[in-house]
Amino acid sequence: MGSTQFMTLGRHIIEEQSKYSGATGELSKLLHDLSLAAKVISLEVNKAGLVDIIGFTGDNNIHGEQVKKLDMLAHDMLIKAMDHGGHLCVMASEEEEDIIQIPQKFNIGKYVLLFDPLDGSSNIDANISIGTIFSIYRRVSPGDGPGTMKDCLQAGIHQVAAGYVVYGSSTMLVYTAGAGVHGFTLDPAFGEFLLSHPNIQTPKKSKIYSINEGNYLYWHPGLKKYIKYLQEEDKATNRPYSSRYIGSMVADIHRNLLYGGIFMYPADSRNPYGKLRLQYECNPMAFIVEQAGGRASNGKMRILEIQPEKLHQRMPIFIGSEEDVKTVEKFMAEVVVPVN
């Protein structure tokens, strides 16, 4: 049994942060508060099938999609866990249209938190893995009063830390603070996240592709060609690839991160900006995957370098094993779409 199995998330964060001379411990406390929220959400997700909290609230969220109770529960839980710590100046959630102000007295923190409380929520009723995604920036607005929209609209490259929690056969928290990617598994007996996947490195080339092929008709012709290419037989390049798509970004990317793979949510003729949100989904996942040696692009440029224009902006994404992402970029660049 390796000694890493007794490394708790709390201790790991403190040890990692103590390597930086300027570290005040604030980020460690912030990540600790997040892990507490993750434990509570995990508990709720696990009992979702037992208590009567599954089902639609009847409301639509700001994207016009139906919101399930558990989404709102996770959203509320995160706000409760995070808004009195004194480490944040502002927050934003995929489930709320505007930025979320921190109560006065507590809004003096230097960090900004963006989160998707429960991603993949269409899978809740089927007991399929879902996840929470978070992204942390330093405040850029002047002064030490409430944070602003500007703080929430930073390019992903400025992230200080990012992570996700996957509620699967066990609950795992995977995070990066810019020095590698580390995965922790929640031990339900101790209620502690224990280091199970130190320094995750994703394979440079894979054998797995993840995309909703039901949208094939509406894709860019270069993407259609690429998927057909992956399905052809060629031993030298390990083709055909296997197709794996859960429809839960956290779970799909988590699997691909460990085994190698490319996850795609492209733009198409019906959704010219794709589906996933730059600030809540694409940027944190891009930071994690790059830290693990992978690549993330919107087909044309690096996700992390895109300057967000609005809080709930959507962005096409191609993310995962470096060589695979480069190949799809090439296919898409080679086929010019005729303009009518």
Ligand code: AHM
């Ligand atoms: P959500 O934030 O409303 O849960 O939507 C995001 C999810 C992702 O987890 C997943 O990759 C994608 O939507 C699946 O979409 P589709 O059903 O169109 O394939």
Ligand code: MG
């Ligand atoms: Mg989401």
